[in-house]
Amino acid sequence: MAKLKLGAIADDKPVKISIELPATLHRDLIAYAEVLGRETGQPVGEPARLITPMIERFMATDRAFAKARRTRQS
Numbered sequence: 001m002a003k004l005k006l007g008a009i010a011d012d013k014p015v016k017i018s019i020e021l022p023a024t025l026h027r028d029l030i031a032y033a034e035v036l037g038r039e040t041g042q043p044v045g046e047p048a049r050l051i052t053p054m055i056e057r058f059m060a061t062d063r064a065f066a067k068a069r070r071t072r073q074s
Helices: 023-040 047-060 063-073
Strands: none
Touching: 023 047
């Protein structure tokens, strides 16, 4: 089985967002949600719930962002 970068999605208080995505990206989110649901045994439900953890993961692993953030804080 493939090792996805995201784990199970925490059941958190939902926040409504409005965002326009290209159709291809939306299809990819749906497919990712399906694969993640199969891997974790927990259905994701709405694929939009993936956006926050994906952005969090992206920023947490972006070394240039981390360096810029440290520089800004000091």
